[in-house]
Amino acid sequence: MTDKKVAFITGASSGIGYQTALEFAKTGVHVVGTARRIDRLQQLHTQINSLPDGHGEFLPIQADVQHADDMNIAVEQAIAHFGQIDILVANAGVGHRGALADANWDDIQTLLRTNIDGVLHSVRAVVPMMKKQGGGHIIFISSVVYNMTAPYTSIYAASKAFVSSLAKSLRLELEVDQIHVTDMLVGRTESEFNDKRMGAGGRNSVGRFPIMPTEKVAKGIVWASSHKRKAVALRPLDRLILLGNMLVPTLIGKRAMRHYK
Numbered sequence: 001m002t003d004k005k006v007a008f009i010t011g012a013s014s015g016i017g018y019q020t021a022l023e024f025a026k027t028g029v030h031v032v033g034t035a036r037r038i039d040r041l042q043q044l045h046t047q048i049n050s051l052p053d054g055h056g057e058f059l060p061i062q063a064d065v066q067h068a069d070d071m072n073i074a075v076e077q078a079i080a081h082f083g084q085i086d087i088l089v090a091n092a093g094v095g096h097r098g099a100l101a102d103a104n105w106d107d108i109q110t111l112l113r114t115n116i117d118g119v120l121h122s123v124r125a126v127v128p129m130m131k132k133q134g135g136g137h138i139i140f141i142s143s144v145v146y147n148m149t150a151p152y153t154s155i156y157a158a159s160k161a162f163v164s165s166l167a168k169s170l171r172l173e174l175e176v177d178q179i180h181v182t183d184m185l186v187g188r189t190e191s192e193f194n195d196k197r198m199g200a201g202g203r204n205s206v207g208r209f210p211i212m213p214t215e216k217v218a219k220g221i222v223w224a225s226s227h228k229r230k231a232v233a234l235r236p237l238d239r240l241i242l243l244g245n246m247l248v249p250t251l252i253g254k255r256a257m258r259h260y261k
Ligand SMILES: NC(=O)c1ccc[n+]([C@@H]2O[C@H](COP(=O)([O-])OP(=O)(O)OC[C@H]3O[C@@H](n4cnc5c(N)ncnc54)[C@H](OP(=O)(O)O)[C@@H]3O)[C@@H](O)[C@H]2O)c1
Pocket: 010, 011, 012, 013, 014, 015, 016, 017, 034, 035, 036, 037, 038, 040, 063, 064, 065, 066, 091, 092, 093, 094, 095, 114, 118, 141, 142, 143, 144, 186, 187, 188, 189, 190, 191, 192, 193, 194, 196
């Protein structure tokens, strides 16, 4: 066991996950970073090792969230190394754009297996450890589209609706075990996400929609890890979108359609 906290982050090889690993390490938290691209995790390892004294240690583990075995083995390796996992950031995810009827089934399956199965495998691997150690904090990385009428990005939005719904129920299920659950409702962020998005091509940017740097999201996640918030939206704009999704879904849906089509 270590006296420092340990964060386990899926999808730490780029974007939000990479930056979150860095921010946690800067604050002295040990980090387990998982992803498929081990070279990127090694790069992150080098960057963390060059931080000023007092930084957290980094353990890179190659693991595919689509496979339960990978996640179970990664958690075992993390426990063998650090003795505990205090924070899970279920971050790994992919995007898709395009009409459902035109979508390639392989793309749909990749999205569902990453954004849904991947989150389930991560949570199911970590929760038994957290129960054993007497508590923990699970942070889901969802999106402001989770409750949006989102034509032409419907599969992605539905996958985030799954994540946010799961967060809500798990919060009560795990309360008795002192495991807190926070749902991060993230708005548009600068990362590799758009370049790698599956499905229809077209505009990479959603018009002139303001975009956040990964640092802002990562700092928000680190902040959330020491606060017992149910849900966190970082910008006033994101809170406005979430409210609009609830109050005027058709209006938001028509606007979204113009952007995503
Ligand atoms: N960017 C945005 O505007 C935005 C907005 C709201 C929410 N989000 C959410 O934020 C999360 C992170 O996205 P990002 O913006 O940081 O995008 P990103 O730069 O593309 O990062 C995605 C991460 O997920 C990992 N990943 C994908 N498939 C995986 C798999 N099968 N197994 C393990 N890791 C996998 C990638 O690693 P490998 O490819 O190396 O495996 C990568 O580290 C996602 O859940 C996304 O839905 C993003």
